[in-house]
Amino acid sequence: MSNKPAIICVAITGSLPTKADNPAVPITVAEQVESTHAAFEAGATICHAHVRNDDGTPSSDPDRFAKLQEGLRAHCPGMIVQFSTGGRSGAGQQRGAMLPLRPDMASLSVGSNNFPTRVYENPPDLVTWLASQMRAHNIKPEVEAFDLSHIFRAKAMFDADEIVQTPYVQFVMGVKNAMPADRVVFDFYVKTVQRSFGDAQW
Numbered sequence: 001m002s003n004k005p006a007i008i009c010v011a012i013t014g015s016l017p018t019k020a021d022n023p024a025v026p027i028t029v030a031e032q033v034e035s036t037h038a039a040f041e042a043g044a045t046i047c048h049a050h051v052r053n054d055d056g057t058p059s060s061d062p063d064r065f066a067k068l069q070e071g072l073r074a075h076c077p078g079m080i081v082q083f084s085t086g087g088r089s090g091a092g093q094q095r096g097a098m099l100p101l102r103p104d105m106a107s108l109s110v111g112s113n114n115f116p117t118r119v120y121e122n123p124p125d126l127v128t129w130l131a132s133q134m135r136a137h138n139i140k141p142e143v144e145a146f147d148l149s150h151i152f153r154a155k156a157m158f159d160a161d162e163i164v165q166t167p168y169v170q171f172v173m174g175v176k177n178a179m180p181a182d183r184v185v186f187d188f189y190v191k192t193v194q195r196s197f198g199d200a201q202w
């Protein structure tokens with residue numbers, strides 16, 4: 001183990017939970033800013049953000065992301081803001097329509113897999129486009145590894161200069177029909193990241 005400090009990333013809203021699931025889930029931008037501020041005060045340094053429509057359904061509306069970004073900059077100075085480009089909140093290039101806002105980071109799913117009731121589609125041309133937008137706007141991608149193949153895909157993108165800095169990798173484990181939360185598998189993921197990218201953060 002190294003002595004590097006841990007990075008706490010707070011995923012404040014996600015794309016699925018509703019107030020019926022948990023009344024504390026922040027849905028409006030005001031609630032999101034308040035909730036993130038509490039996490040920021042408690043030591044979180046990255047905010048992974050989705051936005052919602054007024055009825056609580058997932059959205060990728062750049063105006064909502066802009067309002068959230070403005071609130072977070074005002075109330076959580078220095079916090080790293082990461083926008084989701086995940087596939088539940090829009091289709092195709094809609095998923096990256098907020099990237100011109102230049103968040104510090106954005107999530108980048110580099111391959112497809114199954115979700116509990118649907119296919120999580122990340123076609124190669126869309127992945128390449130999202131990565132190109134992140135490069136154009138100087139946004140650090142967070143590679144979402146839902147599957148082992150996604151780490152290898154990120155390595156290929158890194159070698160092709162489609163991801164220009166050492167990748168920052170998140171292992172997404174425990175999603176039904178995708179990768180389970182399994183210790184042996186996790187250790188192999190970490191080894192694979194280290195073999196691919198040296199001291200990349202995960």
Ligand SMILES: [Zn+2]
Nearest residue numbers: 014048084086
């Ligand atoms: Zn997310």
